[in-house]
Amino acid sequence: xxxxLLMIPGPTTVxxxxxDAMAQPIVNHRGPVYGEILKETTxxxxxxxxxxxxxYLLTGSGTSAMETAIANIVEKxxxxxxxxxGKFGERLQQLTEVFGGESIPVEVPWGQAxxxxxxxxxxxxxxxxxxxxxxxxESSTAVVNPIKEVGAIMKDYDTLFVVDTVSSLAGDTVKVxxxxxxxxxxxxxKCIAAPPGMxxxxxxxxAWKVIDSFEQPTYYLSLKAMRKSGSKNPPxxxxxxxxxxxxxxxxxxxxxxxxxxxARIKRHHAGARATxxxxxxxGLELFAREGDRSNTLxxxxxxxxxxxxxxxxxxxxxxxxxxxxxxxxxxGNVFRIGHMGITGLQELSMTFTxxxxxxxxxxxxxxxxxxxxxxxxxxxxx
Amino acid sequence: xxxxLLMIPGPTTVxxxxxDAMAQPIVNHRGPVYGEILKETTxxxxxxxxxxxxxYLLTGSGTSAMETAIANIVEKxxxxxxxxxGKFGERLQQLTEVFGGESIPVEVPWGQAxxxxxxxxxxxxxxxxxxxxxxxxESSTAVVNPIKEVGAIMKDYDTLFVVDTVSSLAGDTVKVxxxxxxxxxxxxxKCIAAPPGMxxxxxxxxAWKVIDSFEQPTYYLSLKAMRKSGSKNPPxxxxxxxxxxxxxxxxxxxxxxxxxxxARIKRHHAGARATxxxxxxxGLELFAREGDRSNTLxxxxxxxxxxxxxxxxxxxxxxxxxxxxxxxxxxGNVFRIGHMGITGLQELSMTFTxxxxxxxxxxxxxxxxxxxxxxxxxxxxx
Numbered sequence: 001x002x003x004x005l006l007m008i009p010g011p012t013t014v015x016x017x018x019x020d021a022m023a024q025p026i027v028n029h030r031g032p033v034y035g036e037i038l039k040e041t042t043x044x045x046x047x048x049x050x051x052x053x054x055x056y057l058l059t060g061s062g063t064s065a066m067e068t069a070i071a072n073i074v075e076k077x078x079x080x081x082x083x084x085x086g087k088f089g090e091r092l093q094q095l096t097e098v099f100g101g102e103s104i105p106v107e108v109p110w111g112q113a114x115x116x117x118x119x120x121x122x123x124x125x126x127x128x129x130x131x132x133x134x135x136x137x138e139s140s141t142a143v144v145n146p147i148k149e150v151g152a153i154m155k156d157y158d159t160l161f162v163v164d165t166v167s168s169l170a171g172d173t174v175k176v177x178x179x180x181x182x183x184x185x186x187x188x189x190k191c192i193a194a195p196p197g198m199x200x201x202x203x204x205x206x207a208w209k210v211i212d213s214f215e216q217p218t219y220y221l222s223l224k225a226m227r228k229s230g231s232k233n234p235p236x237x238x239x240x241x242x243x244x245x246x247x248x249x250x251x252x253x254x255x256x257x258x259x260x261x262x263a264r265i266k267r268h269h270a271g272a273r274a275t276x277x278x279x280x281x282x283g284l285e286l287f288a289r290e291g292d293r294s295n296t297l298x299x300x301x302x303x304x305x306x307x308x309x310x311x312x313x314x315x316x317x318x319x320x321x322x323x324x325x326x327x328x329x330x331x332g333n334v335f336r337i338g339h340m341g342i343t344g345l346q347e348l349s350m351t352f353t354x355x356x357x358x359x360x361x362x363x364x365x366x367x368x369x370x371x372x373x374x375x376x377x378x379x380x381x382x
Numbered sequence: 383x384x385x386x387l388l389m390i391p392g393p394t395t396v397x398x399x400x401x402d403a404m405a406q407p408i409v410n411h412r413g414p415v416y417g418e419i420l421k422e423t424t425x426x427x428x429x430x431x432x433x434x435x436x437x438y439l440l441t442g443s444g445t446s447a448m449e450t451a452i453a454n455i456v457e458k459x460x461x462x463x464x465x466x467x468g469k470f471g472e473r474l475q476q477l478t479e480v481f482g483g484e485s486i487p488v489e490v491p492w493g494q495a496x497x498x499x500x501x502x503x504x505x506x507x508x509x510x511x512x513x514x515x516x517x518x519x520e521s522s523t524a525v526v527n528p529i530k531e532v533g534a535i536m537k538d539y540d541t542l543f544v545v546d547t548v549s550s551l552a553g554d555t556v557k558v559x560x561x562x563x564x565x566x567x568x569x570x571x572k573c574i575a576a577p578p579g580m581x582x583x584x585x586x587x588x589a590w591k592v593i594d595s596f597e598q599p600t601y602y603l604s605l606k607a608m609r610k611s612g613s614k615n616p617p618x619x620x621x622x623x624x625x626x627x628x629x630x631x632x633x634x635x636x637x638x639x640x641x642x643x644x645a646r647i648k649r650h651h652a653g654a655r656a657t658x659x660x661x662x663x664x665g666l667e668l669f670a671r672e673g674d675r676s677n678t679l680x681x682x683x684x685x686x687x688x689x690x691x692x693x694x695x696x697x698x699x700x701x702x703x704x705x706x707x708x709x710x711x712x713x714g715n716v717f718r719i720g721h722m723g724i725t726g727l728q729e730l731s732m733t734f735t736x737x738x739x740x741x742x743x744x745x746x747x748x749x750x751x752x753x754x755x756x757x758x759x760x761x762x763x764x
Contacts, residue, residue, distance in 0.1 A: 023405035197624025242579025
């Protein structure tokens with residue numbers, strides 16, 4: 001194998017087709033050629049978001065889209081309900097506070113999804129909240145939150161429902177219009193399988209109404225500026241975009257639609273089931289609660305007496321496979337395997353073959369071949 | 383010619399070496415391989431900035447670095463002197479106001495550089511100003527501002543000197559330490575000749591002192607967060623960086639240093655002299671005042687009875703050469719030729735050959751071949 005296999009929860013391995021598209025010569029970002037590419041790419045973004053809303057591309061990482069979502073709607077003193085069930089939920093809370101919002105946190109133990117009944121209760125007490133923020137797929141804990149069920153509750157309130165789908169879009173079901181997501185954001189480098197450095201956001205008229213009601217304390221991430229430039233003919237971005245990454249996103253989104261959004265999501269679910277089955281067959285324990293587990297990555301508890309450096313170091317140095325560690329208080333306590341983007345049976349087979357060898361070398365006891373065997377069985381069911 | 387030749391003031395034509403570097407497979411942005419690339423790239427940035435300060439890379443366009451510079455130092459009510467001599471000077475003024483600063487504008491007619499004596503006068507009246515902002519190379523007017531002379535004045539004041547070198551760094555002389563620039567920012571897609579989408583910033587202890595004195599109302603562009611992640615071993619970025627563009631910047635900066643910073647700047651100056659000579663030999667009038675003219679792009683007044691659509695449209699559609707129009711009130715009144723990045727005699731010869739043909743077709747009278755001839759003569763002098 002020439003290159004290290006990226007099995008982290010993003011950036012994911014980028015197909016050569018996308019890398020080659022990215023390496024095309026630069027064009028004038030204010031000209032008709034770029035305008036056409038931008039138009040096509042944002043239209044594909046809306047298709048993947050499953051929305052009739054316009055979508056916007058940001059030259060920035062997922063966090064820039066998180067900041068865009070908050071900075072454009074939160075004014076000093078606004079009540080904002082933040083579902084906090086991991087590191088990225090915390091980030092939306094921090095952003096709320098940076099922009100002067102009064103955060104009402106809904107704390108959920110790491111490893112669990114939020115209970116829609118809890119949201120119902122909080123909304124009844126706080127129906128004056130300006131927004132409720134939620135991470136769809138909390139990649140720090142490998143948990144998926146019930147955005148469909150929460151969306152159904154939020155339809156009864158004026159509170160904006162802001163959902164981060166950075167690590168789920170194009171890998172798990174996100175129906176922006178059907179679910180009633182007022183603002184939805186995502187990133188380039190996860191299930192879409194483009195390189196990192198571009199983010200996307202889509203929003204409906206309810207969100208625009210809030211945005212149009214005040215002057216935002218932001219400039220680079222101003223949605224009003226994006227709307228103004230985006231409505232030009234040909235469409236533009238307010239500031240110089242990453243032209244190369246627009247090519248890459250265009251190609252990556254084309255691949256998503258060629259595969260078919262539903263087929264791609266099904267493939268992600270299959271990878272998730274196989275990964276969980278393989279890990280459990282090895283006697284490893286999954287971190288997230290059953291029923292709440294992510295379909296795009298899996299968090300596995302670190303076996304006793306094995307350190308993060310040993311496990312991930314061996315995987316990287318000896319087998320050229322990069323898996324992720326835990327974040328914050330989970331550092332050293334879990335490791336995470338991404339099954340995102342173009343990853344499927346082949347990449348998971350390499351990963352579990354080498355994970356078994358690594359565990360064996362580190363003295364962990366398990367039935368030889370049990371992981372790969374469970375992986376095969378799971379895939380054979382499909 | 384296969385591709386359209388980009389003669390706009392950025393993005394500029396990107397060398398194949400850089401495009402190929404960008405198309406390399408993605409690596410883990412939290413791992414040692416990326417850490418080493420980041421370390422090397424930021425060290426080269428500091429070398430090009432001619433500073434002993436650390437430099438930081440931002441996943442964002444030049445405007446994100448402008449916002450970074452302002453958002454991290456300006457608090458509500460702070461006096462900030464904004465030199466406004468074109469569109470980008472205005473942008474720093476707008477950013478000052480977005481972050482609650484009280485702007486003291488130093489208005490300079492478009493097409494002229496600021497007079498250092500005027501800065502001296504304004505500083506004497508406003509020595510309590512927190513910062514003075516200036517665009518080094520105002521690409522909307524093709525004017526270069528005297529940062530060395532203003533830097534010498536600013537050494538007598540506590541006011542931070544914030545300089546935007548987006549369209550000059552690596553094409554004109556920028557000595558951050560010698561000139562006393564407290565904060566200096568730049569972009570990837572101009573004289574460095576990498577694709578757009580990455581920006582860089584460097585700052586000294588005086589700037590850090592201001593930054594450490596308050597809580598910034600920004601998150602994605604927080605310099606404190608960049609410093610914290612950058613000081614890890616291996617260094618990191620606070621949020622997922624554009625890995626591909628880091629490769630591209632690494633390669634593009636290597637090319638800058640291989641050519642030699644001084645040689646590259648000399649080449650840019652030669653291109654500027656040749657462009658001006660060629661334009662004037664055709665009987666065209668330069669927009670910027672003599673003595674104030676940029677060394678990385680040239681603004682030329684649109685000849686009477688010729689429209690922007692005719693001139694730039696013919697250049698693009700018939701000759702595959704993309705030049706820039708005017709911005710804001712200069713729209714239709716000037717056109718701009720970038721001589722940035724890897725552009726030299728060859729690209730300028732194509733440009734002026736085709737510009738002569740375009741002008742002839744549009745009925746503009748001039749001595750046949752005068753432009754190309756002046757271009758040759760100017761280059762033969764070197």
